[in-house]
Amino acid sequence: MGAVAHVLAVNPVPARSQMGSSLGFHIILACFGIAFAAITMIAEWIGIKRGDAAALLLARRWSRVMAVLVAVGAVSGTVLSYEMGLLWPGLMGRYGAALGGPFSFEGIFFFLEAIFVGVYLYGWRRLSPWAHWWSGMPIVVSGILGALSVVAANSWMNSPAGYTLSDGKLTNVDPVSVYFNASTPYETAHMLLAAYMVTGFVIAGVYAVGLLRGRRDRYHRLGFAIPFTVAGILAPLQVMMGDIIARFIAHNQPVKFAAMEYVLSTQRDAPEWLGGILINGKVYFGAAIPAFDSILVGFNPHTVVIGLNSVPPSQQPPLVTLIHLSFDLMVGLGMFLFALAAWQGWWWWFHRRLLLTAWFLVPSALSGVAAVAAMEAGWVVTEVGRQPWIVYRLLLVSDAVTPSSGVTVTLGVILALYAILTVVSIGVPMIMSRRWRRETPAEEEAEQVPYGPAPTRAAP
Amino acid sequence: MSPSPEAIAVGVILMVVIAAYALFGGADFGGGIWDLIAGGAERGAAPRELIDESITPVWEANHVWLVFILVLAWTAFPPAFAAIMTALFVPLSLSLLGIVLRWAGFAFRHTAERLQARRFTGAVFASASLITPFFLGTVVGAIVTGQVPVHPAGNVLAAWTSPTAILTGFLFVAACAYISAVFLVLEARQRGRQDLMRYFSLRATAAGVVTGALAGGTFAELSNSAPHVFDRLTGIALPLVAISIAAGIAVLAMLWLRWYHAVFLRATAAIAVATVVWGWGLAQYPYLLPTSLPLALGSAPTGSLVAEFVVAGLAVLVVAPGFALLYFLQQRRLLTAVESDADLRLAAHLDQALPGQPAAPAPAGARMTTALVMVMIAIRAIKEVFSPPHRG
Numbered sequence A: 001m002g003a004v005a006h007v008l009a010v011n012p013v014p015a016r017s018q019m020g021s022s023l024g025f026h027i028i029l030a031c032f033g034i035a036f037a038a039i040t041m042i043a044e045w046i047g048i049k050r051g052d053a054a055a056l057l058l059a060r061r062w063s064r065v066m067a068v069l070v071a072v073g074a075v076s077g078t079v080l081s082y083e084m085g086l087l088w089p090g091l092m093g094r095y096g097a098a099l100g101g102p103f104s105f106e107g108i109f110f111f112l113e114a115i116f117v118g119v120y121l122y123g124w125r126r127l128s129p130w131a132h133w134w135s136g137m138p139i140v141v142s143g144i145l146g147a148l149s150v151v152a153a154n155s156w157m158n159s160p161a162g163y164t165l166s167d168g169k170l171t172n173v174d175p176v177s178v179y180f181n182a183s184t185p186y187e188t189a190h191m192l193l194a195a196y197m198v199t200g201f202v203i204a205g206v207y208a209v210g211l212l213r214g215r216r217d218r219y220h221r222l223g224f225a226i227p228f229t230v231a232g233i234l235a236p237l238q239v240m241m242g243d244i245i246a247r248f249i250a251h252n253q254p255v256k257f258a259a260m261e262y263v264l265s266t267q268r269d270a271p272e273w274l275g276g277i278l279i280n281g282k283v284y285f286g287a288a289i290p291a292f293d294s295i296l297v298g299f300n301p302h303t304v305v306i307g308l309n310s311v312p313p314s315q316q317p318p319l320v321t322l323i324h325l326s327f328d329l330m331v332g333l334g335m336f337l338f339a340l341a342a343w344q345g346w347w348w349w350f351h352r353r354l355l356l357t358a359w360f361l362v363p364s365a366l367s368g369v370a371a372v373a374a375m376e377a378g379w380v381v382t383e384v385g386r387q388p389w390i391v392y393r394l395l396l397v398s399d400a401v402t403p404s405s406g407v408t409v410t411l412g413v414i415l416a417l418y419a420i421l422t423v424v425s426i427g428v429p430m431i432m433s434r435r436w437r438r439e440t441p442a443e444e445e446a447e448q449v450p451y452g453p454a455p456t457r458a459a460p
Numbered sequence B: 001m002s003p004s005p006e007a008i009a010v011g012v013i014l015m016v017v018i019a020a021y022a023l024f025g026g027a028d029f030g031g032g033i034w035d036l037i038a039g040g041a042e043r044g045a046a047p048r049e050l051i052d053e054s055i056t057p058v059w060e061a062n063h064v065w066l067v068f069i070l071v072l073a074w075t076a077f078p079p080a081f082a083a084i085m086t087a088l089f090v091p092l093s094l095s096l097l098g099i100v101l102r103w104a105g106f107a108f109r110h111t112a113e114r115l116q117a118r119r120f121t122g123a124v125f126a127s128a129s130l131i132t133p134f135f136l137g138t139v140v141g142a143i144v145t146g147q148v149p150v151h152p153a154g155n156v157l158a159a160w161t162s163p164t165a166i167l168t169g170f171l172f173v174a175a176c177a178y179i180s181a182v183f184l185v186l187e188a189r190q191r192g193r194q195d196l197m198r199y200f201s202l203r204a205t206a207a208g209v210v211t212g213a214l215a216g217g218t219f220a221e222l223s224n225s226a227p228h229v230f231d232r233l234t235g236i237a238l239p240l241v242a243i244s245i246a247a248g249i250a251v252l253a254m255l256w257l258r259w260y261h262a263v264f265l266r267a268t269a270a271i272a273v274a275t276v277v278w279g280w281g282l283a284q285y286p287y288l289l290p291t292s293l294p295l296a297l298g299s300a301p302t303g304s305l306v307a308e309f310v311v312a313g314l315a316v317l318v319v320a321p322g323f324a325l326l327y328f329l330q331q332r333r334l335l336t337a338v339e340s341d342a343d344l345r346l347a348a349h350l351d352q353a354l355p356g357q358p359a360a361p362a363p364a365g366a367r368m369t370t371a372l373v374m375v376m377i378a379i380r381a382i383k384e385v386f387s388p389p390h391r392g
Helices: A002-009 A012-050 A053-087 A089-123 A129-135 A137-158 A175-179 A184-212 A218-252 A254-261 A292-298 A320-351 A358-365 A367-386 A407-438 A441-445 B005-036 B045-058 B063-076 B078-087 B089-111 B115-144 B163-190 B194-225 B227-233 B238-257 B262-284 B302-331 B341-353 B365-386
Strands: A163-166 A169-173 A272-274 A277-279 A282-284 A287-289 A389-391 B287-289
Touching: A012 A053, A012 A089, A012 A129, A012 A137, A012 A184, A012 A218, A012 A367, A012 A407, A053 A089, A053 A218, A053 A407, A053 B063, A053 B078, A053 B089, A053 B341, A089 A129, A089 A137, A089 A169, A089 A175, A089 A389, A089 B063, A089 B078, A089 B302, A129 A137, A137 A175, A137 A184, A137 A367, A137 A389, A169 B302, A175 B302, A184 A218, A184 A358, A184 A367, A218 A254, A218 A292, A218 A320, A218 A367, A254 A320, A254 A367, A272 A292, A277 A320, A320 A358, A320 A367, A320 B365, A358 A367, A407 B089, B005 B045, B005 B063, B005 B115, B005 B163, B005 B262, B005 B302, B045 B163, B045 B194, B063 B078, B063 B302, B078 B089, B078 B115, B078 B287, B089 B115, B115 B163, B115 B262, B163 B194, B163 B238, B163 B262, B194 B227, B194 B238, B227 B262, B238 B262
Parallel strands: none
Antiparallel strands: A163 A169, A272 A287, A277 A282
């Protein structure tokens, strides 16, 4: 009890919880902002190329859901940019000049994305089919570049670069080196793949439920197959990428890596722990594969892996068990998604048709939840694993947090509001889909969404 | 020590973005305010519908301006940003609450099916429109009066509850209502709604008079609470103040004469608001936080400032054509000869009548071989990756 009270009394905890929940919420919507347009455009391309009405209808409906999700994401993104200042004035006051560059570029790309979501929605019946298809391209490109910018800012906090300090004050900033710091290529690639996988598996999961309920028409088969293919092709790439990044972290942020893998002291023949809880320096309930961690890091059982004890306890991350289990969860779910994709791929290769048995569809229906959980676990690893630093080896979280009182209040309000926002972002698409099934075609045409045109009153 | 030209230039960009938010975001908030006081469900139906139609296409794209303000402020003027965010934690959090509530109300309103739910979400949307401009106004009031310390130890309650700050809060609300009513007059005219033109013309006049009175009151209050800003407002920034007053009177005259010119009326009202913002910026110069943090001490290294130029240039180059295209499509009523959703639905449902998928072809020998080869290559590749590194 004493320990709990102590943790609650430490100032950064409410602020970290608020930042974590806001970020954890926003990142899901950000995935759809990044990847939904590309998946929609594949459906549209099939629709135009083959004159496939089902594919075109999917694309039109998806574009409306995309608009709702981008609109929610715009608000949760606004919240985040406020919170950067409200919760972490110590960070922004010292390093805002360095962090600001990537964020400013993200602003441009989001602006562009929002505008072209509007163009895409307005353009459905106001542009020729191919002109309309091309009008979706800026959404895809700005989604990718926007993600690159924001993740570059986060990477900078892991691998600060491109700045000169004198007397603890920032005197020189090189925005290009800030943007392309050592972590940028790894983190951005990992996140972009994750965004496409989350989006693909979530949409596929929705149509898997429809297929399980017996709606097996071409519309539902395509609605499942297009996003599942996109996510499935990327799943093995993500597994490879994850392996490369783990090795990078072992060199770049060895203490984070030690927490991820339960490397308590610097050692050769470091075992790979699967599961397990760390209590007082001992791992319970875990399975250890001897020397495998050393092999993963250096392709050799005798590779030395740096342990938690390489830094004093004050510089070790808290909640090591949480970091390790989140890492295991992410890897496990990634493997599950990879296996699911491989299964469908194998079937398609030999039978040239979709595998649509219940044995396959039930786990597929859950694949969206799994992908989201894996991504959230990954963010827990990278953010909690960097503790107690907010900027690695440069600024402590406790020096960055606001001295203002009242963060516990805003934390409560944010949690309540985000519960509402979650209901909206899941509920609105559900209501829309129910209406699509129930309403007459004319009513569907009159549906109004953010960014979209006002309903046409008279038939043209 | 005088501020670098880069710092001044980024300051100018910041003031332009703030003016844009005051105009576009302000019109949005004002729409919510008029919605709030439009009366019962039946009486207020027509004006509400007009407000809704004119807000919907851009309703939260306008928050991008606010995000730009935040990002510009923390990149270019980090110490001032950190001080403001710490000292004014409470009003800033409340303004954020307003933004989120407005959004939730707006989103639900369009999907809520029952009238009662619609009414409730509508009320949330409308009252949240009051919160955000009011508290942002108190924030500006607190900054202008020099109540934000450079190194605050926590919330500074007194900073944003001074008479000047509260007056500024009311001024912001009134200005939002004013700019919005002027724009709504023109929206009504575009739709040929004579009754709504008169309705919003009357309200624009009233809001204009109230805004003018509040501006006068705030101005008088500043002579005590912010002598530096007041001196410059009556000195170097006086031309901007004069233009604002003249534009405000011109708008009232146009409304009185019912000369609802789409360009002139909009532009004059916009000038009236934008010049106040710029007047504030000019009057506060050379201080970020009057009179404790001058621009020269509070601005970022040159590299960061230059990056902001690039961003601003990119914004003009890329975002402007995008907006033009969107505007063109919005104005284009003519639909091309593409199938409607209804046609697509009919076509897609025809598919259901067709027999199921064709029978699967038997696994071909060639495909089996290829699959095996690919698996072998994959195993070989994995082995290659995990084998000990070669020396040499």
